Amino acid sequence: MINLAARDILHGWGKFLFTGIGLGLLIGTTLTMAGVFRGMVDDAQVLIDNSGADLWVVQQGTLGPYAEPSSIRDDVWRGIAGLPGVAETGNAAYLTIQMAHAGRESRVMIVGMDVDRPGRPGAPGYLTAGRPILHGHYEAIADERTGLQLGERVRLRRHEYTVVGLTRRMVSSSGDPMIFVSLKDAQEIQFLKDNDALVNERARTAANPAFNRPGVPGLLEAAQASSGQSRNVNAVLVRLEPGANPDAVAGEIQRWKRLTAYTREQMEDILVAKLIATSAKQIGMFLIILAVVTAAIIAFIIYTMTMAKLREIAVLKLIGAQNRTIAMMILQQALSLGLLGFLVGRASAGLWGPAFPKYVLLLPGDAIGGFMVVMVISALASVVAIRAALAIDPAEAIGG
């Protein structure tokens, strides 16, 4: 038996191809939205994995350091390092800033880390080029997505830093590439005021009689020195000894240090379920709308294609074609259109995905799921056209 659907498609292949491409671009947009969501989840996962930590110790009662501000003293780590089950600790300071580079502004996350000993939690897991930070000041390791090159100098707030190393896939939960500097540099970037602000602050402190008392020498200078710098960090990252129970160690830290400690599972929950929950719902809504629009478009196209063949369908029925022959022709055309649309969509999503400012992760599982959804939508969308075709009276072929 002749495949009527294939013959009809081949007869008007140009129209079918352009329709499929148009539909494919819509499906590509849908797949990209799913990829953006997967990318957000992956960014959060990568942030946790690449930190090298098993516990995150933050200010009591906060969801820091990524979801909420957290501030703790930078010597807290000493007490934590002595607890049973703790192998290694590292201070970490995080802040997101605008960076000007190559005539463009981009958003980066500055990560301050302990550089006195390599391999502390918080340092980049690996380098793709260059070396670790060896000096206490003005050296940086940058993620490749910042566009910075090895040896390049970049201005971060008040100082210029030399890029001594490059790393890859080190991003914030928002997908901003990271720049690693020493903890002291990060504290300066975060807390050190500019000269005008310092002069102004000193004048205000000097004008305060409580700090400028007669007969208390050195009080004003001490107060002014204290206000000009900060010894705080956002979190202490903890690596546990093999076999140590993360919940037990976290409980010890919370009990004795009056701080909050999160395990990896808890941090994943914060980053995935809380931090990107709204974005996920937003993307979910877009996916639903796009799926409905896709279904409506396929239904409209197939219905229009069927209505254009009313006379032929009436003739087919008149000369004895079974309903299933006609229904199969329409269903096969809808599925073919869906298949073409999916292939174009998957190819276009793969093509334009890397150009997106945020990481777009197109998982094979999502592609298979998307394909199944497109096929189901196509089949459902053909129902209207099939009903219309089966309702055609073969007598219409005779006229009169």
Add this chain to the structure above:
Amino acid sequence: MDKVDKVPAIRLTGLKKRYGTGDAAVDALKGVDMTVWPGEVVGLIGPSGSGKSTLLKCLGAVIEPTGGHMELAGETIYEDGWKISDLRALRRDRIGFVFQAPYLIPFLDVTDNVALLPMLAGADNTVARQRALELLNALDVAHRAGAQISQLSGGEQQRVAIARSLANHAPIILADEPTAPLDSERALTVMRILNEMAQQYQTAIIVVTHDEKIIPTFKRVYQIRDGKTHEEAGEGRPI
């Protein structure tokens, strides 16, 4: 023609068709009697609205009569209701249709337009195409076998439509104004082909027409007036 031993291809007795009910009822056929023999080409003429198309649709098992008796090739098809359950199979296997416009399937080539009918009946693709080529050859359009429908002239398309109507060895062909869009020369050519096919395949052909130039070619003509048929002897002029 010796009709004594033959079974009529079509025999209608008092066939009726009423549209609507009550006050709105319209009797399109009020008791049509008709007999058409195998190998015969008869004309069915009448003014617009006289019931020609209704009769053709009843004969084609497309609409159900409301009374009378209809017999195709000796088998009762209708008598107070359809006597055959699968009307599609009846149309596919025993009735060929030729329309005013050819109504060929535009996305199939010439051969497949003809071969489609045997394929729908379950014939093997090769056998169906072989049958199609035989018919196309008989109708002198075999040289266009691989062409698309849009590449054919009107006359060629009508020949392909006739070939399609014969593809399943149908004993009856219903032709609805088959010469209407054609000029005199082509119209007469189509009539000559129909007569040849009727003779060659012993097919009974009913031609519904308004076309004055082909009416003299029929040996018998049924004129339909007010829902009833009146048989008249035609001129049977040679084509």
